């Protein structure tokens with residue numbers, strides 16, 4: 001589990017955090033926040049260094065795009081989607097947890 005402050009997230013600027021040893025890419029899009037596995041499913045690149053457009057993030061290394069909402073791989077060379085995390089936002093407080101209920 002990780003706690004963040006909403007007003008410290010800039011829209012369209014990914015932020016890399018750690019949850020139980022897993023690198024997670026957190027992205028604010030307008031008033032919404034999404035969290036996705038930070039490691040690209042194609043190779044070992046950090047998506048937090050990628051570009052965000054609308055609800056997509058593009059891997060900086062070979063250009064694969066992922067849907068921030070579902071984790072789905074949208075364009076090659078990635079063919080496998082990524083794990084997404086549960087985001088709870090309450091006022092300025094943002095809590096991110098693994099979907100399987102682990103802390």
Ligand code: FES
Pocket residue numbers: 040041042043044045059060061062063064076077078
């Ligand atoms: S490492 Fe991300 S597209 Fe190749």
